[in-house]
Amino acid sequence: MLLLLPPSEGKTPAPDDAGPVDLGALAHPGLTEQRQTVLDALAAVSARGDATEVLGVSPNLAEEVVRNTQLKAAPAGPAATVYTGVLYGAAGLGALTGEAASRAARTVRIFSGLWGAVAPDDRIPAYRLSMGASLPDVGPLTTAWKPALAAALGPHAAGDVVVDCRSATYVAAWKPATTGSASAQWVTVRVVREVGGQRSVVSHNAKHTRGVLAGHLLRRAGEPTSAAEVLAAARELEGRTILTEVTTGRTQTLVEATLTPAPRRNAPQTLELVLR
Template sequence: MLLLLPPSEGKTPAPADAAPVDLAALTAADALTARRTAVLEALAAVSARPDAAQVLAVGASLGEEIARNTRLRAEPAAPASRVYTGVLYAAAGLAALPDDAAARAARTVRVVSGLWGVVAPGDRVPAYRLSMGVDLPGVGKLATAWRAPLAAALDARAAGDVVVDCRSAAYLAAWKPRTSGDRAADWVTVRVVREADGRRSVVSHNAKHTRGVLTGHLLRRAGEPTSAAELLKAAEELVGEVVGTEVGSGLSYRVLEATLHAATGRTGPRTLELVVG
């Protein structure tokens, strides 16, 4: 199993006395260090500009986070499982896994990032502000810039395995598993829909939270899925369980159904759909 997650928009800074990032110690350093260095340098330069917020497509109120981008090589770093926070990560509980689940996460979980390309939960990184959708001066569109390095880092790892893809569209554009040939992967994206009064719709909070619940379940359960069919069986174990609380109403919701849908094209993924309500 290869479990792909998006980074959280917000990040929690490491303790002030923590050591800075060591690029040579990050996952897939041989394939990704050159691109990581280029993006770090370009991000620092852009973040020092008066129009940095506009270029990075963030609010002007995030001035402190933008300023941090100018000194990321010296900023304190912490495990990615603690730096990335938010709905999905809180539901997955990556920072508080028991030993056997933490070992599985180290092998299987990869966070796709506009700055680092991809990191494992234990990789030590500083808090930063950069999304994959940015067109970064000096580098270009990040999804395009990362495509070849990520192929070098991930193609062999994904080959012959099931890829459980919880990424959003911007991050999916940076790398897609091969679904044909001798290095094919069993690629499955995860879609979450909410059912209310007989109608189904996508709700962002429910989707992020439920993907996090699925991630935590796949890491903690006894067996590790190695195919889409086994992934579906693992997801079906959540059917009937209360997995979250509605924002606003405070009402709890549970997984009602898990279904595996066929790919819509020759090279596209299958879709694991989770219905909550």
């Protein structure tokens, strides 16, 4: 299994006494050169007066953008604890131990506009950069990362099942091959809510639900090796209360998991999780 996660917008800085990032120690050393290129370009643009505009972030985040200029010396911590937010809280990546932690280190890859893709135990500093940004001298990051990510992750995915919990921006940076000798079974995760027999896509609760699924895939006894096994694992969550809404106190239960075939070549199968 290869489990793909998006980064979180919010990031928790490592303790001040933590050492800095070591680019050569991150997963997939083949990405090091591109990581260095993007890191240098980000530092340069973050020192500009129009940095927030170029990076496409709110002026309220100017302090975080300034921090981008010192990332090589900034304290670094495990990606599993630097990335925070709804999905990561539900998955509990930072709390994994034993076999589950080993499985996460081997199978989870977190996509990033700055690092390309990292493992949960890779040590990185907190930063501010979206894959949807375009940097001077680098260009759109989705395009800039494609060749390096294909070379790094293609062989890793070949012959396996890829469970994709990423948003569309990060999917654009790398898509698993679904045909040919290096193909993988690609499964994207879609979360819908059923009310009165009608189903609609949800957003905030979808992140939480994907996090619950990710945590379950890492903690359960067996590691899925096919789309059918991913579906079977998801069905183990049927009947479980996935979340409780803070504003209303109402619970949402996962009532059904289904797998829809890919609609065309080079497209993913869809694992649909239904909440009620």
